[in-house]
Amino acid sequence: MRVANSATALVDLALKAGDSYSAAAVYSIAESKQKHQLKELMFGKRRDALALARWEHTPASVLEALCSASDDAIVVRLDKNQNTPTLAISKLYVAENQRSKSSASLTVLVAQHRHASLSVLKNIAQFEDDEASLLAVSKNLAANSEVLSILLDRFESSSILAALQKNISEHPSTSPQLLEQLYEKGDVYVKAAVIGHANCPLQLIDKALLEENVFIQRQLAADKRLNNEVISRLSLHQDKSVRCAVASNAIASNDVIKLLAVDESDVVRRVIASRLDLTSHVISRLMNDQDVWVRQKLARNPTVSFGVFDKLSKDLQADVRRGVARNPRCPVKLLHLLAKDEDYWVRSAVAYQHRTSKQLLIELADDTAVDVLSGVANNPNTPQRLLKKLTASAEADVRRGVILNPSATRLTLLPLLEDAYYLHRLMLVGNSKLKDKDKWHLCFDPDYQVRFTAFKYFAGHFIKSSS
Amino acid sequence: MSTILVIAEHRRNELRPVTFELISAAQGLKKSADDKVVVAVIGSQAETYTAALSVSGVDEILTIPAPVSEFDPDVYEAAVSALIEAKNPSVALLPHSVDSLGYAATLASKAGYGFATDVFIVEYQGNDLVATRGGYNQKVNVEVDFPGKSVVVMTIRASVFKPLEGSGSPTVSNFDLPAVQSRSQNKEFVEQGGGNDIDITTVDFIMSIGRGIGEETNVEQFRELAETAGATLCCSRPIADAGWLPKSRQVGQSGKVVGSCKLYVALGISGSIQHMAGMKHVPTIVAINTDPSASIFTIAKYGIVADIFDFEEELNSQLAA
Secondary structure (H helix, E strand, O other): OOOOOOHHHHHHHHHHHOOHHHHHHHHHHOOHHHHHHHHHHHHOOHHHHHHHHHOOOOOHHHHHHHOOOOOHHHHHHHHHOOOOOHHHHHHHHHHHHHOOOOOHHHHHHHHHOOOOOHHHHHHHHHHOOOHHHHHHHHHOOOOOHHHHHHHHHHOOOOOOHHHHHHHHHHOOOOOHHHHHHHHHHOOHHHHHHHHHOOOOOHHHHHHHOOOOOHHHHHHHHOOOOOOHHHHHHHOOOOOHHHHHHHHHOOOOOHHHHHHHOOOOOHHHHHHHHOOOOOOHHHHHHHHOOOOHHHHHHHHHOOOOOHHHHHHHOOOOOHHHHHHHHHOOOOOHHHHHHHOOOOOHHHHHHHHHOOOOOHHHHHHHOOOOOHHHHHHHHHOOOOOHHHHHHHOOOOOHHHHHHHHHOOOOOHHHHHHHHHOOOHHHHHHHHOOOOOOHHHHHHHHHOOOHHHHHHHHHHHHHHHHHHHO | OOEEEEEOOEEOOEEOOHHHHHHHHHHOOOOOOOOEEEEEEEEOOHHHHHHHHOEOOOOEEEEEEOOOOOOOHHHHHHHHHHHHHHHOOOEEEEEOOHHHHOOHHHHHHHHOOEEEEEEEEEEEEOOEEEEEEEEOOOOEEEEEEOOOOOOEEEEEOOOOOOOOOOEOOOEEEEOOOOOOOOOOOOOOOOOOOOOOOOOOOOOOEEEEEOHHHOOHHHHHHHHHHHHHHOOEEEEOHHHHHOOOOOHHHEEOOOOEOOOOOOEEEEEOOOOOHHHHOOOOOOOEEEEEEOOOOOHHHHOOOEEEEOOHHHHHHHHHHHHHO
16 A cells, blocks of 8 residues: 555545544544544544543644534543643633533633643633632742732732642742742741752842741742852751752862761762762762762762772672663773673663673673663664564563664664554654555554554644645 | 352462462452361472461361472362362463463363453352453453353462451361372472563552653662652663663563553653553552653553653652652
8 A cells, every 4th residue: 555645545544444543633633524524423422532632642633623523522531631632622611611500620621731722821820719729820830920929919918828829839930029928928948948049049049048938048048149158058057958969069069069078977978979060078978988889970970980989899789880880981891891780780781881892792692681781772883683682582571672772773673563562653653764565564553553553653644734 | 058169379388479368358258257268388398388378368278299399280280170170260370470370270271160360359249250361462351151161260460469467367278189190200490581670560560661761871769769769760761771770670562561550650650551451440540741741641540741751850859859
């Protein structure tokens, strides 16, 4: 069968297939007469319409076409479906308000929907009284500072104020002015969230320096606008989470880092071991740390020297040796050593490592552990002939590794189009190494998800060509 | 008086936990105090399992010496067939395992016994024995009854029946294996790749990470958290595919079904159908995700709309307190 050469031909094929998922995949490219037929196919049976309204992959155009439905169950599914487009959500909200008995639970779904428009959110903030809907608006990332401000002003003396303050203090769109307002009126948790907010104004940082509460101090210690004196003071804080925040702060001085590298808390030293600005003195100290996680984090640190890699590659703990093998700067010489490690999880790290040579990957392909073989299958340095061999592996994980390998060629991938696992066929639909004629038969695959993905892929050609 | 026969399963000289779950299921099928639960154990060293099998709920243990130490489908089929003929049980319970798949259907079919597989509820409704199993890829529960069948063979799903506690004092006797010609030979036991990792199908507390963790370097802090909390760290498919955690830790359709899990904490997992196939049965699911519309919340008992890193930090400080 030849690949459809026009949108009309593709839609006709989907209609002929008689399956609602294939129809949904091509709906956006159909002409108006075909759209009518597709709607019959998709929504003719209530069960199909319900399934499409709920399905996470249903295209926005299909969900929009469904939004004129008067079926309550379908409306609920559309409100819940995060693919439902902005216009459809607005229509659903208007329709809901026009009903004699509107449902608060539907308004909540609209209020928390990521595609809810600003005007809908503003309307809910200004006129709705349902607490759950108002709180949903305050958490919705689509809300802007104006909407959030309306909520705070409107409910200044209400029982939901505390919950609103908490949500708005964490909302990324909250303006510096609103944050100031929240800091003045909020409890310690709100204040801590304000101090940790990306828009927190500097004057609030100064105010927070006078606070003793540990939650506020923790947020403060991570702020990059602090001066050395404050950072040094916080590095001596009795609460380890505050010291952890200092340890992760990019502006911490060498003296502070040196001090925290011998902190009594393992957790603090682990954070230090991940830093990219360690001095050789600190690295020497951490390399011999008694805590395995400290050494493991150091082994993953791309700034350490060959000597450190060499020592850690001989560590008694496999997690540390694996850390070396996963490090993007791990010396090739050590990869050869670690490829023979007794622990399969260390060998697996070598197999996934992009610095591993072809020859070493060929040797690792004789391993019996599926994680090692998956790594070989995933590695872009693996020779094509080996990848071809791995496409016949009995392990689905290994075959999937080949599919995920960016270096796998068309000839290598072709046999996997007939793979027994539907997910593998589905993943190959979007693979740019395969030609359209290779993928065409997937439109008639036994699995509905594969058919949907294939039809959607081919429909995409006609959307591009018409735009 | 009727007999309920249980076929014990063992591997590498160890009884598999499912055996004790079958004994619990068999106890539930006793209609009167006279009914007996008989456990049969087959193998070259069958007698070594009698002490372990002397648990509450077992009335009799039958040891069946066989020329093989590990499972052999022909030997088991001949042994269980002879046992059923000799003991005439009303029900024979086998684990729903790869071993039973090798002979249970043949056994039931040849003798015309009633048969049901992957049963997770078994009970008497009046005088009728009814087994419940999944259908249409576990989308519906199907009740199966067995009209006119005096013997019913069932394979029972693991991790469904809670093993009974306490010891018992069953009688122990020997049962001779009829002559059997095995068509297979056990040459070598090969552990599956990555077999020295923990078996996630047997653990009861899992913390599982998904795409929400962002980068590989973040995996370690969740390993630390799981270790501190006493949980086993697992993952969704993309994490294992990237080589960030072993395949043996992957939950879902491409990975494993966490049959024994009682508490599942899903961190940054959106909840694809494929992932949920491996964990949706868990009685207590806690989901943490920044997206309130994530599918995982539809099956979670407790949902937390939050950043998993904030959650991790807070839980760590709570655990340390």
